[in-house]
Amino acid sequence: MRVFLGALRHLRPAETFWRPCLIPFCRQYLVGTEENEIANAIKNRSIAAPGPYSELCEALISDQVGKAPALLVPSCTAALEMAAILLNLQPGDEVIMPSFTFSTTATSVVLRGARPVFVDVDPSTFNLDPEAVARAIGPSTRAIFVVHYAGVPADMESLLLIAREHGIKLVEDAAQAYGSFYNGQPAGSHGHLSCFSFHGTKNISSGEGGALVINDRDLLERAEIIREKGTDRAKFLTGQTAFYTWQDIGSSMVVNEMTAAFLSVQLRAAAHITERRLEQWRRYKAALAEPAAQGHFSLPDPPRNCKHNAHCFFVVLPSREIRADLMQHLRAFGINAVSHYVPLHSSPAGQRFGRQVGPMPNTQRAADCLLRLPLWHDLGSDQEVVIEAILDWCSKEGSRNAYAQIGQ
Numbered sequence: 286m287r288v289f290l291g292a293l294r295h296l297r298p299a300e301t302f303w304r305p306c307l308i309p310f311c312r313q314y315l316v317g318t319e320e321n322e323i324a325n326a327i328k329n330r331s332i333a334a335p336g337p338y339s340e341l342c343e344a345l346i347s348d349q350v351g352k353a354p355a356l357l358v359p360s361c362t363a364a365l366e367m368a369a370i371l372l373n374l375q376p377g378d379e380v381i382m383p384s385f386t387f388s389t390t391a392t393s394v395v396l397r398g399a400r401p402v403f404v405d406v407d408p409s410t411f412n413l414d415p416e417a418v419a420r421a422i423g424p425s426t427r428a429i430f431v432v433h434y435a436g437v438p439a440d441m442e443s444l445l446l447i448a449r450e451h452g453i454k455l456v457e458d459a460a461q462a463y464g465s466f467y468n469g470q471p472a473g474s475h476g477h478l479s480c481f482s483f484h485g486t487k488n489i490s491s492g493e494g495g496a497l498v499i500n501d502r503d504l505l506e507r508a509e510i511i512r513e514k515g516t517d518r519a520k521f522l523t524g525q526t527a528f529y530t531w532q533d534i535g536s537s538m539v540v541n542e543m544t545a546a547f548l549s550v551q552l553r554a555a556a557h558i559t560e561r562r563l564e565q566w567r568r569y570k571a572a573l574a575e576p577a578a579q580g581h582f583s584l585p586d587p588p589r590n591c592k593h594n595a596h597c598f599f600v601v602l603p604s605r606e607i608r609a610d611l612m613q614h615l616r617a618f619g620i621n622a623v624s625h626y627v628p629l630h631s632s633p634a635g636q637r638f639g640r641q642v643g644p645m646p647n648t649q650r651a652a653d654c655l656l657r658l659p660l661w662h663d664l665g666s667d668q669e670v671v672i673e674a675i676l677d678w679c680s681k682e683g684s685r686n687a688y689a690q691i692g693q
């Protein structure tokens with residue numbers, strides 16, 4: 286392994302923040318037949334939605350999540366926005382969600398005039414802490430938006446119990462969790478509605494893309510109307526009505542056939558892609574177990590009842606400063622390891638549109654100390670370079686600590 290790192294050091298001695306990295310954080314995986322399928326969509330002169338490719342994608346997604354109807358949409362953000370409309374969220378309503386999440390978990394709610402209520406996450410999975418959720422429930426609570434961080438499902442048993450007890454809806458923001466399972470059931474099959482992302486950073490990707498899964502079948506007809514510009518065009522296309530007309534609020538949330546053609550290839554390869562990512566995830570975990578035991582960082586430890594999809598592998602450093610040091614060390618070797626999120630409760634828009642309930646120590650720790658390592662389908666021997674660079678940093682960190690102790 287030393288050979289890998291030595292070669293890389295020679296090639297790129299002083300990588301900086303703005304120069305392209307030799308080993309990026311993620312990379313689009315191509316099965317190889319995407320171009321053929323796109324060419325086929327064009328040849329058929331059928332590129333608007335809906336068409337055979339979007340129908341195929343929806344069938345594949347539905348199969349993955351336990352046969353619930355799935356609507357292909359342009360992004361997970363679009364799916365979340367549709368979910369917020371379907372729940373009839375209004376000004377004065379509140380939705381509980383983690384502060385440690387992507388902006389659009391919250392913007393979807395704010396667009397309806399409702400208020401996101403931010404709570405802390407569990408210290409080990411960085412998923413919603415059910416006790417924090419229970420403490421935040423109030424008379425205005427209408428829903429819980431649950432995120433499955435890093436593709437590891439949240440504690441759905443406890444969260445569903447809370448939702449049922451209080452008669453509120455549960456939406457899964459499963460942006461990162463396509464192909465994951467909780468208690469043997471697919472992620473996305475538990476909530477009233479579930480939202481997936483097929484963005485370029487996700488395991489299964491069409492660059493941009495998403496899906497809304499409708500487990501509460503009563504919401505299906507309205508979901509189709511919202512997606513089709515507020516009209517009942519879906520009914521018209523299946524011969525259930527002689528013409529279509531404006532029925533409700535809505536938007537243009539359909540996906541063109543070229544994107545769907547690309548995605549259909551990816552979805553068919555989903556099991557293979559997940560397995561390859563899991564191999565890398567396990568390799569990181571095994572190779573970094575020793576420095577973790579020595580206290581350099583901690584590693585992810587998904588609960589036993591969760592089968593995750595290896596969306597991401599991360600290390601959690603003891604402090605923000607130490608994380609910055611490791612990040613800089615990796616960049617010197619052209620390795621792009623990245624952090625996220627700025628907690629929503631402390632973001633400018635989060636403070637303007639939302640409110641925080643309870644302290645946020647685990648959210649803050651994730652934001653300050655978590656570092657995600659490169660992981661993609663054909664990372665190959667580059668993974669050894671990443672591992673070697675981390676071990677190299679640990680050995681230097683060890684000597685720094687030793688010096689610090691002598692100096693004391």
Ligand SMILES: Cc1ncc(COP(=O)(O)O)c(C=O)c1O
Nearest residue numbers: 360361362387460482483484495
């Ligand atoms: C938790 C979460 N929710 C929502 C999104 C938005 O997904 P999209 O880019 O498909 O809109 C992301 C994207 O990374 C995400 O991680």
